[in-house]
Amino acid sequence: MPRSTSRSRDTPLPTVTADTPVAVDFGPRGRSEPRAKGPYRRLFVLPGTRAFTAGNLIARLPMGMFSVSAVVMIAGTRGSYALAGAVTATGLVATAVVAPWTARLVDRYGQARIALPAAVFAVLGSLALLLCVRHGAPDWTLFASYAATATTPNTGGMSRARWAHLLKGDAAALHTANSFEQAADELCFMLGPVLAAFLCGTFFPEAGTLVGAVLLLTGILLFAAQRSTEPPAARRSSARAPLRSPGMRPLLVVCLATGAVFGSLEVVTLAFADERGHRAASGAVLALQAAGSCAAGLLYGAMRPAGSAQSRLPWCLAAMTALMTLPLLAAGLTGSLPLLAGALLVAGMATAPTMVTTMTLVQRYTPEDRLNEGMTLAVTGLLGGIACGSAAGGWTVEHVSATAGYGVPVAAAATALLVALSTLVLFGPSNRSTDSLPTH
Numbered sequence: 001m002p003r004s005t006s007r008s009r010d011t012p013l014p015t016v017t018a019d020t021p022v023a024v025d026f027g028p029r030g031r032s033e034p035r036a037k038g039p040y041r042r043l044f045v046l047p048g049t050r051a052f053t054a055g056n057l058i059a060r061l062p063m064g065m066f067s068v069s070a071v072v073m074i075a076g077t078r079g080s081y082a083l084a085g086a087v088t089a090t091g092l093v094a095t096a097v098v099a100p101w102t103a104r105l106v107d108r109y110g111q112a113r114i115a116l117p118a119a120v121f122a123v124l125g126s127l128a129l130l131l132c133v134r135h136g137a138p139d140w141t142l143f144a145s146y147a148a149t150a151t152t153p154n155t156g157g158m159s160r161a162r163w164a165h166l167l168k169g170d171a172a173a174l175h176t177a178n179s180f181e182q183a184a185d186e187l188c189f190m191l192g193p194v195l196a197a198f199l200c201g202t203f204f205p206e207a208g209t210l211v212g213a214v215l216l217l218t219g220i221l222l223f224a225a226q227r228s229t230e231p232p233a234a235r236r237s238s239a240r241a242p243l244r245s246p247g248m249r250p251l252l253v254v255c256l257a258t259g260a261v262f263g264s265l266e267v268v269t270l271a272f273a274d275e276r277g278h279r280a281a282s283g284a285v286l287a288l289q290a291a292g293s294c295a296a297g298l299l300y301g302a303m304r305p306a307g308s309a310q311s312r313l314p315w316c317l318a319a320m321t322a323l324m325t326l327p328l329l330a331a332g333l334t335g336s337l338p339l340l341a342g343a344l345l346v347a348g349m350a351t352a353p354t355m356v357t358t359m360t361l362v363q364r365y366t367p368e369d370r371l372n373e374g375m376t377l378a379v380t381g382l383l384g385g386i387a388c389g390s391a392a393g394g395w396t397v398e399h400v401s402a403t404a405g406y407g408v409p410v411a412a413a414a415t416a417l418l419v420a421l422s423t424l425v426l427f428g429p430s431n432r433s434t435d436s437l438p439t440h
Contacts, residue, residue, distance in 0.1 A: 059219025064192020069208030179301025259385020
């Protein structure tokens, strides 16, 4: 019997299976609802975000290369680790002084106009250091050359400022962006020293510095070219300086103490591995700590933590203080380097959430048109803390033991926790209850 042409294709057709009549729908199946995008995918569908992130990552990788490359280059040619350490420490102090001024110029005149010439000046300083080392110039020229690299722009801060500009009013997306940036920091500081050591050991002592300079300049050129995502410059800002903002000073003390955790862990782990005849493995052990932090940062960014950043910070610091006891216990009770590596991997998982929450608070307490300056002040606090932690860890290793040195990061984390509890929570600003950026 011929089918009726008047029947719609979407009408169910009756049929019989065995003794049971059923209706079968031969119409086209509708498409299922599209799967919701993950929090990180939602970030990078915004126009221009992939391009500026790629350039920023290239420019950020040398941050983990320069100090290691300088130490290997100077110690290898001059035969003095003391000189190499003094040169890199001088550069650290110069960066702490110059970086906030560079960031202030970035806020006032724009990222592209300031970051590129600042990077060029820093690259010239790196090349001058390379030439002075290679041609046996006097020691003072090494200090002057490395100090010139202090103009290196804070690429991480500029990237966070772009996210804050693009995601204004969306606290959840900004939390994810800050977590991504912290994970990127950890990744670059994990891969940078490894790449620098490989280049200097495989090719020639100056290779790490040379490649780092090329990467920095290339990355800044690509980053600065993305003008569509650049925050607007504030030529005449009436906002108060970030250092005078309520809550900012105790937050910088927290950054200082947190930096001491990082600096002491590095020095003490190097000494602990050296004591046991595994100095070559110290880099891999430290990389595990950075890997734990990187993984935790990405996971933290995919979450939607409850409460404000101000209420979360003490909990993050408490977790970091507790987990920093694991390396101390592993070193003191077992003396095993593999067990210490596992303890550092777990301990590192507390550092990224702490830094993400800290940077969120920096953005809250800093006027919008001085955001680069505020975040660079936080980085300066971290650098100062790293220097202090390195000195304290080295003193403890030399006068007590490498095992006892793991008490320094515990004490530094506990100090940061006490500062947060006594100032940011009990006496901190109470007029801001959300994590959103201030609007002007």
